[in-house]
Amino acid sequence: ICKLPKQETFTVAVEGNIGCGKSTFLEYFKSSNNVEVRSEPVDLWKNVGGWNSLELMYKDAKRWSLAFQSYVQLTMLQQHHKPQVKPVKMLERSVFSARFCFVENLYRSGCMPAVDHAILEEWYQWILANQTVQLDLIVYLRADPCTCYERLKKRNRQEETGVPLDYLEALHQLHEDWLIHQRLFKVPGHVVVLDANKNLVELQKEMEEKRQEILCGYF
Numbered sequence: 001i002c003k004l005p006k007q008e009t010f011t012v013a014v015e016g017n018i019g020c021g022k023s024t025f026l027e028y029f030k031s032s033n034n035v036e037v038r039s040e041p042v043d044l045w046k047n048v049g050g051w052n053s054l055e056l057m058y059k060d061a062k063r064w065s066l067a068f069q070s071y072v073q074l075t076m077l078q079q080h081h082k083p084q085v086k087p088v089k090m091l092e093r094s095v096f097s098a099r100f101c102f103v104e105n106l107y108r109s110g111c112m113p114a115v116d117h118a119i120l121e122e123w124y125q126w127i128l129a130n131q132t133v134q135l136d137l138i139v140y141l142r143a144d145p146c147t148c149y150e151r152l153k154k155r156n157r158q159e160e161t162g163v164p165l166d167y168l169e170a171l172h173q174l175h176e177d178w179l180i181h182q183r184l185f186k187v188p189g190h191v192v193v194l195d196a197n198k199n200l201v202e203l204q205k206e207m208e209e210k211r212q213e214i215l216c217g218y219f
């Protein structure tokens with residue numbers, strides 16, 4: 001068996017590209033009675049004071065990505081900080097993927113003005129310095145961009161209808177740099193990689209095999 005880390009609570013973040021299968025993964029772990037799952041607050045992003053900030057960002061990233069990503073930052077922080085009842089807290093993405101994948105992608109692709117990026121970066125540095133953002137393990141659902149693109153199309157989320165394959169390719173590269181090559185940014189905690197190209201049945205088998213590693217977080 002594996003040993004639970006000495007701290008009484010254990011935080012796992014499920015990371016991966018758009019359409020990689022995170023919701024399926026979270027569904028699977030929802031059934032465990034010692035895990036509490038915190039899905040991405042997409043509904044908040046789609047309705048903040050009556051505005052759909054997600055749609056605005058996809059429609060005009062230059063104008064709205066700072067607004068959207070700063071709201072993502074706030075809501076993700078709230079997810080990190082909601083008091084935990086069960087021993088394992090499983091987050092869908094984190095403040096880390098917000099910064100290293102999504103914000104980085106918007107900035108590098110020229111969709112986010114440098115001043116907006118600089119302001120978000122200050123927020124991020126302050127949060128890391130002043131807030132205890134606990135993260136013990138990252139589960140990386142690693143899938144090819146084309147697989148994600150097929151699933152994104154099938155899911156057919158209204159705000160994502162204009163997302164091109166190369167957007168997913170850029171996000172894929174940033175996830176790989178962050179979680180596999182670990183060149184640019186330090187990864188918090190330990191990374192468990194699952195092959196999310198697999199279909200549901202095969203992926204469930206892999207999740208079962210790695211369940212101990214994911215839930216007990218032995219390193």
Ligand SMILES: Cc1cc2cn([C@H]3C[C@H](O)[C@@H](CO)O3)c(=O)nc2[nH]1
Nearest residue numbers: 018042072076093094097098102160
């Ligand atoms: C942390 C974080 C999650 C996240 C999701 N998204 C987008 C990708 C999907 O279209 C949608 C739901 O994940 O939100 C984003 O643009 N920036 C983000 N940052």
